[in-house]
Amino acid sequence: MPSESVSSRRLPPLNALRAFDAVARRGSILKAAGELGVVRGAVRQQLNVLEAHFGTALFERENGRLVLTVKGRAFADAVGVAFGILTRASAELSIGGRRSIRLGVPSAFAVWWLMPRVAALQAALQDIDVDIVPMAVVEPLAKRPDLEAVVMGGEYRPTRDVTAIRFMEDEFGPVATPDMAGRLGLAAGVPALAGAVALASRSAPSLWSDWFAESGHAPVRFAGSRDFEDLLLAIGAARSGLGIAIAPRTAIGDDIDRGTLVAPYGFIRRPAGYSLSIRSSDIKDPALVRLADWLSKAGAVQP
Numbered sequence: 001m002p003s004e005s006v007s008s009r010r011l012p013p014l015n016a017l018r019a020f021d022a023v024a025r026r027g028s029i030l031k032a033a034g035e036l037g038v039v040r041g042a043v044r045q046q047l048n049v050l051e052a053h054f055g056t057a058l059f060e061r062e063n064g065r066l067v068l069t070v071k072g073r074a075f076a077d078a079v080g081v082a083f084g085i086l087t088r089a090s091a092e093l094s095i096g097g098r099r100s101i102r103l104g105v106p107s108a109f110a111v112w113w114l115m116p117r118v119a120a121l122q123a124a125l126q127d128i129d130v131d132i133v134p135m136a137v138v139e140p141l142a143k144r145p146d147l148e149a150v151v152m153g154g155e156y157r158p159t160r161d162v163t164a165i166r167f168m169e170d171e172f173g174p175v176a177t178p179d180m181a182g183r184l185g186l187a188a189g190v191p192a193l194a195g196a197v198a199l200a201s202r203s204a205p206s207l208w209s210d211w212f213a214e215s216g217h218a219p220v221r222f223a224g225s226r227d228f229e230d231l232l233l234a235i236g237a238a239r240s241g242l243g244i245a246i247a248p249r250t251a252i253g254d255d256i257d258r259g260t261l262v263a264p265y266g267f268i269r270r271p272a273g274y275s276l277s278i279r280s281s282d283i284k285d286p287a288l289v290r291l292a293d294w295l296s297k298a299g300a301v302q303p
Helices: 014-026 029-036 040-054 070-094 107-125 178-184 190-195 207-215 231-239 249-258 286-301
Strands: 059-062 065-068 099-106 128-135 149-153 162-175 197-201 224-228 244-248 268-279
Touching: 014 029, 014 040, 014 070, 029 040, 065 070, 099 107, 099 286, 107 128, 107 149, 107 231, 107 249, 107 286, 128 286, 162 207, 162 249, 162 286, 178 190, 197 207, 197 231, 207 244, 207 268, 224 231, 231 244, 231 249, 244 249, 268 286
Parallel strands: 099 128, 099 149, 197 224, 197 244
Antiparallel strands: 059 065, 149 268, 162 244, 162 268
């Protein structure tokens, strides 16, 4: 039988693994160096150590960018899971063994839907603390080893090592102030949108194109457009009368009820809704099972 090499049985240096994980998540040696608080040369050195340890390349260069090889991607996923486990175990030790879940949530969804229900969530989970981490730009679990779960909206497709548990449907559509809707004559039909300023967000950049595609209406050429960093800002701009935003119903249900905003074309269902994504290795974790169960029940009561 061929004998295993010593390096194949020995774990790589921890600093090399940390550098590799940071570069894999950030896609850049410069960004990884900033995260780790070291110079770029130190990160390159640690990558060289890791590749020498395994005797194989983990990255390729494409148009000046570092891109993970197939083996590198598989290893990056495993390293991310391992660091996540260590991070969570360390956090639990520091709080005396009490179970906690670090849950990444789109910042807008956290404000509209989750935070008004957080007391009910904590009461249901009792001995489990849920640490809600707002995310202006939602990143999948593969890029966030510090999180145990992430709420994902839209057409999210989980990777092989991640399980997505759909817990709530949603609807979305264009919204504007009653005054703007009247001035533009939006009640006359979708072509009237051509006179509007379209408000969009970089955190959910495809909402307008998704709405046109799924509603069956032909896209229009807007009079202007404004992009905001977060969907919360785009909806706030719509409330102020700056233009027309495309928004999930969960975001503006209260505005519609109060008459602050109107939805001239109603809402259409979003096929994907919202999902709780967790690592497949955690699928039977009792705390995450209880979190998924609560989200499913709360989502069914009030989408």
